[in-house]
Amino acid sequence: MDKKVMEFLNELKINNNREWFATNKSRYELARMQVETFLNKVFIPAIASFDNTISALSAKQCMFRIYRDIRFSKDKTPYKTYFSSYVAPNGRKSLLSGYYLHIEPDNSFLAGGVHCPKGDAIKNIRNEIFYHFNEFKAIIGNKDFKDNFGGIQGKKLLRPPAGYPKNFEGIELLKFKEFTVFHPFPDDLLSTPGFGEKAIAVCLKIKHLNDFMNRALKEAIEQGSDKTVEQ
Numbered sequence: 001m002d003k004k005v006m007e008f009l010n011e012l013k014i015n016n017n018r019e020w021f022a023t024n025k026s027r028y029e030l031a032r033m034q035v036e037t038f039l040n041k042v043f044i045p046a047i048a049s050f051d052n053t054i055s056a057l058s059a060k061q062c063m064f065r066i067y068r069d070i071r072f073s074k075d076k077t078p079y080k081t082y083f084s085s086y087v088a089p090n091g092r093k094s095l096l097s098g099y100y101l102h103i104e105p106d107n108s109f110l111a112g113g114v115h116c117p118k119g120d121a122i123k124n125i126r127n128e129i130f131y132h133f134n135e136f137k138a139i140i141g142n143k144d145f146k147d148n149f150g151g152i153q154g155k156k157l158l159r160p161p162a163g164y165p166k167n168f169e170g171i172e173l174l175k176f177k178e179f180t181v182f183h184p185f186p187d188d189l190l191s192t193p194g195f196g197e198k199a200i201a202v203c204l205k206i207k208h209l210n211d212f213m214n215r216a217l218k219e220a221i222e223q224g225s226d227k228t229v230e231q
Helices: 003-015 020-025 025-050 120-131 133-141 143-149 189-192 193-222
Strands: 083-087 098-103 110-114 180-183
Touching: 003 020, 003 189, 020 025, 025 083, 025 098, 025 110, 025 193, 098 189, 098 193, 110 189, 110 193, 120 133, 120 143, 120 193, 133 143, 143 193, 180 193, 189 193
Parallel strands: none
Antiparallel strands: 083 098, 098 110, 110 180
């Protein structure tokens, strides 16, 4: 991707209105095409090479719309000021853990794990952590994992969830209401030849967490768990 992607998004932040967007529609389409090309030619094929749950996906299946849903929001700006995509089985609508790419001025990052699980999904994740804690601890305690993500992030309960012993070693982890990891990257990296290689290296470090989460999520899907929230 070239610098025009960030240039467009920077200007959109300042001019987030329909008139400006209509005038600059061709710039938006060019910037979106840059992201689509990166996804189709680099990001998705590389992930599919080490994660066999990713296959036959296209950028259009993974990218989120730039148009905001403002019906129930106090913020009435019509457009998102970022490009985002979710590479997971069945694309952006997937209920499974995958690889999220977020491109936004001063706030670009790669993420993995589970965003806003509901119903049986969060119950199953907590059970998976409880019954396989040594495996989970090894994943999140790995030096590469900690160097790239720090640790699990997300909203937490004030008290431990019911049904688990209070002296459980991982009780603080069970308080999480979402189980996500983030790896930020600077704006200027996006337009360098090494960005694709760097992004894929980070995704490789997300895979073990995704595999762990997806064991629980697949069971929850079979039980009819609610859908996750779109980014």
